[in-house]
Amino acid sequence: MATHKLLLLPGDGIGVEVMAEVKRVIGWLEKVGLASFAIEEDLVGGSAYDSCGQPISEGAMKRAFEADAILLGAVGGPKWADVAYEARPEAGLLRLRKDLELFANLRPAICYPALASASSLKPEIIEGLDLLIVRELTGGVYFGKPKEIVDIADGQKRAIDTQVYESYEIERIARVAFEIARTRRNKVVSCEKHNVMKSGVLWKQVVSEVHAADYADVGLEHQLADSCGMQLVRAPKQFDVIVTDNLFGDILSDVAAMLTGSLGMLPSASLGAVEEISGKRRALYEPVHGAAPDIAGKGVANPIAMIGSLAMALRYSFNLSEAADRIEAAIAGTLAAGFRTGDIAGTGGSTVVGTSGMGDAMLAELDKAA
Numbered sequence: 260m261a262t263h264k265l266l267l268l269p270g271d272g273i274g275v276e277v278m279a280e281v282k283r284v285i286g287w288l289e290k291v292g293l294a295s296f297a298i299e300e301d302l303v304g305g306s307a308y309d310s311c312g313q314p315i316s317e318g319a320m321k322r323a324f325e326a327d328a329i330l331l332g333a334v335g336g337p338k339w340a341d342v343a344y345e346a347r348p349e350a351g352l353l354r355l356r357k358d359l360e361l362f363a364n365l366r367p368a369i370c371y372p373a374l375a376s377a378s379s380l381k382p383e384i385i386e387g388l389d390l391l392i393v394r395e396l397t398g399g400v401y402f403g404k405p406k407e408i409v410d411i412a413d414g415q416k417r418a419i420d421t422q423v424y425e426s427y428e429i430e431r432i433a434r435v436a437f438e439i440a441r442t443r444r445n446k447v448v449s450c451e452k453h454n455v456m457k458s459g460v461l462w463k464q465v466v467s468e469v470h471a472a473d474y475a476d477v478g479l480e481h482q483l484a485d486s487c488g489m490q491l492v493r494a495p496k497q498f499d500v501i502v503t504d505n506l507f508g509d510i511l512s513d514v515a516a517m518l519t520g521s522l523g524m525l526p527s528a529s530l531g532a533v534e535e536i537s538g539k540r541r542a543l544y545e546p547v548h549g550a551a552p553d554i555a556g557k558g559v560a561n562p563i564a565m566i567g568s569l570a571m572a573l574r575y576s577f578n579l580s581e582a583a584d585r586i587e588a589a590i591a592g593t594l595a596a597g598f599r600t601g602d603i604a605g606t607g608g609s610t611v612v613g614t615s616g617m618g619d620a621m622l623a624e625l626d627k628a629a
């Protein structure tokens with residue numbers, strides 16, 4: 260069996276706590292012979308800043324380039340609120356995404372049957388929900404220049420962020436969305452704001468051109484981002500694949516997370532281009548949520564998004580679909596058996612557990628099915 264190079268970057272806050280549960284699942288996969296890993300671990304975010312004065316060290320970046328895949332917990336927290344902007348914890352994650360050219364961020368939102376009542380929406384609105392947000396991850400306003408705060412007249416200041424998209428960036432993310440849609444329900448909604456933003460005008464035009472040229476068999480609808488947010492909470496099951504830019508994708512995926520019951524449920528994969536000769540692609544897997552300082556250190560964080568991110572790594576980076584299926588089935592089984600962390604506890608009839616208790620339940624479920 261091939262041994263895969265896996266870099267673990269737990270990060271800060273609950274990132275460390277949920278990564279601890281993933282390590283146990285990795286140990287289980289190796290124990291039963293479903294996977295073999297050469298594992299390295301390093302710092303990112305505030306923990307890296309505390310150690311070396313940077314949100315990611317050059318050594319960690321080298322390891323990231325050498326890894327077959329990266330698993331990242333989460334970064335950030337109030338401890339680093341006064342750190343220089345360039346060295347803030349989030350800058351470490353943004354550098355990883357940009358330098359590794361991880362332009363395609365897949366954020367699936369699935370409502371597990373057992374959690375239909377955990378959502379803030381009525382069960383009938385979200386039962387059976389299975390949508391995928393394809394978020395452009397290396398362009399747009401998160402990276403556009405200029406990005407600054409400058410002094411202007413009369414003691415006033417001006418803050419500038421710049422939304423920049425070039426057509427090749429839109430084309431490649433559109434292709435990812437159309438390709439994936441063909442393996443699902445064959446429907447793409449492209450989301451931008453062409454009514455007020457030039458980048459939205461180009462986005463809509465390029466997506467339409469790519470569609471007409473190569474994907475006319477796939478359903479395509481354009482929605483303005485604000486309306487798309489409204490539709491996500493009005494009738495989320497209308498969506499199959501949503502393709503959108505970096506900022507709108509960030510916001511809409513937090514909304515989609517709550518449809519499934521909690522931010523603690525949503526995994527993600529950030530993928531680079533497929534290399535022509537090796538067929539490999541750079542990849543980083545992380546939960547959609549952040550470091551959750553409000554619950555960090557309490558042992559109550561939901562590890563399912565992090566464990567689901569491992570399942571995505573097994574599927575997308577290592578072609579270990581049996582191992583991925585087993586983990587995803589264990590997530591569904593654990594929820595069906597009534598185990599809940601506080602964020603998805605709902606009312607009555609369930610066993611409320613902490614982070615490691617959810618890990619225990621997941622391992623028991625994996626053992627049961629082994």
Ligand SMILES: NC(=O)C1=CN([C@@H]2O[C@H](COP(=O)(O)OP(=O)(O)OC[C@H]3O[C@@H](n4cnc5c(N)ncnc54)[C@H](O)[C@@H]3O)[C@@H](O)[C@H]2O)C=CC1
Binds near residue numbers: 523562
């Ligand atoms: N990918 C990353 O590393 C991300 C980092 N952040 C950073 O995290 C810090 C906190 O940001 P917030 O806006 O509070 O977002 P957050 O995602 O950390 O938390 C938002 C809310 O969701 C809850 N939550 C999140 N994950 C959970 C889990 N697994 N189980 C149970 N509850 C969970 C939190 O307790 C909190 O109430 C900031 O520094 C932010 O920049 C935010 C989002 C993504």
Ligand SMILES: CC(C)CC(=O)C(=O)O
Binds near residue numbers: 349549
């Ligand atoms: C750099 C991250 C903190 C941005 C974010 O919220 C995300 O990617 O989900």
Ligand SMILES: [Mg+2]
Binds near residue numbers: 509510513547
């Ligand atoms: Mg976010």
